[in-house]
Amino acid sequence: xxxxxxxxxxxxxxxxxxxxxxxxxxxxxxxxxxxLPPVRALAEEIGINFMxxxxxxxxxxxxxYLISDRRKGARIREEFPLAGGLSAxxxxxxxxxxxxxxxxxxxxxxxxxxxxxMYEEPGTVPRTK
Amino acid sequence: xxxxxxxxxxxxxxxxxxxxxxxxxxxxxxxxxxxLPPVRALAEEIGINFMxxxxxxxxxxxxxYLISDRRKGARIREEFPLAGGLSAxxxxxxxxxxxxxxxxxxxxxxxxxxxxxMYEEPGTVPRTK
DNA sequence: TGTTTTGTACTACTTATTTTAATACAGATA
DNA sequence: TATCTGTATTAAAATAAGTAGTACAAAACA
Numbered sequence: 001x002x003x004x005x006x007x008x009x010x011x012x013x014x015x016x017x018x019x020x021x022x023x024x025x026x027x028x029x030x031x032x033x034x035x036l037p038p039v040r041a042l043a044e045e046i047g048i049n050f051m052x053x054x055x056x057x058x059x060x061x062x063x064x065y066l067i068s069d070r071r072k073g074a075r076i077r078e079e080f081p082l083a084g085g086l087s088a089x090x091x092x093x094x095x096x097x098x099x100x101x102x103x104x105x106x107x108x109x110x111x112x113x114x115x116x117x118m119y120e121e122p123g124t125v126p127r128t129k
Numbered sequence: 130x131x132x133x134x135x136x137x138x139x140x141x142x143x144x145x146x147x148x149x150x151x152x153x154x155x156x157x158x159x160x161x162x163x164x165l166p167p168v169r170a171l172a173e174e175i176g177i178n179f180m181x182x183x184x185x186x187x188x189x190x191x192x193x194y195l196i197s198d199r200r201k202g203a204r205i206r207e208e209f210p211l212a213g214g215l216s217a218x219x220x221x222x223x224x225x226x227x228x229x230x231x232x233x234x235x236x237x238x239x240x241x242x243x244x245x246x247m248y249e250e251p252g253t254v255p256r257t258k
Numbered sequence: 259t260g261t262t263t264t265g266t267a268c269t270a271c272t273t274a275t276t277t278t279a280a281t282a283c284a285g286a287t288a
Numbered sequence: 289t290a291t292c293t294g295t296a297t298t299a300a301a302a303t304a305a306g307t308a309g310t311a312c313a314a315a316a317c318a
Contacts (some may be wrong), residue, residue, distance in 0.1 A: 071265095201292090
């Protein structure tokens with residue numbers, strides 16, 4: 001999977017990496033058990049320090065998406081915890097997003113339709129209704 | 130409306146204020162045209178510097194939620210722009226949340242149900258399904 | 259054995275952010 | 289006039305965040 005970094009984004013590089021990997025797993029681009037590139041290789045590919053990639057991997061590992069493998073690099077976890085709900089942080093974030101959507105005139109139905117499309121056809125969801 | 134600041138939160142104070150006001154508007158706790166407390170009064174109530182409150186008000190004003198009223202303090206805007214869609218930033222954030230929900234075993238149906246409840250009965254939505 | 263590759267711990271540097279502070283000012287109000 | 293509003297300005301301090309450099313241990317392999 002290709003990691004594309006936006007240099008001018010206000011999202012830090014290590015988070016861009018982390019987010020793209022999470023989305024990659026959710027979208028099936030990264031399969032359970034699959035090896036990620038070594039921190040140094042990915043860093044060189046992107047053109048950054050390998051500790052920045054390491055920070056992303058550390059975060060993913062801490063969140064349960066990755067397991068460390070000193071032999072062949074980091075691996076996507078085989079069995080996900082399936083926490084059965086959102087984390088407290090994500091839950092609060094979602095409440096905030098719903099409030100803002102509501103105030104911008106997005107109906108509950110439209111919002112759900114948008115989310116459903118994100119579930120089903122990730123990558124092809126247009127932003128404007 | 131009462132603004133409750135979590136001192137140990139990793140979200141900065143001015144953002145906590147801003148977020149709670151946005152949610153307050155969405156939930157009908159703050160009505161269009163309603164006056165917010167003066168920056169100095171709210172600051173003293175919370176126990177912070179009034180410029181921190183001012184920063185929150187500035188942000189809300191910039192986002193179109195508030196209008197300045199030099200006579201009796203800031204006021205909730207009467208007519209919202211109804212931007213007709215999410216901002217690009219919020220859209221990306223939502224994509225991220227959907228991915229994470231998906232990986233945690235939350236189905237599209239469950240996710241939509243949760244969002245719908247957030248729309249309809251804000252404040253009473255439990256985090257655990 | 260030696261070499262290479264892996265992740266990681268530790269440290270450091272730089273930059274950005276957040277919060278507080280002290281004033282000052284202009285418009286509105288009583 | 290006196291007092292209330294928001295706001296502009298500037299500064300300072302503290303904290304946090306991001307990125308990077310070096311060194312090291314475990315594993316793999318020729």
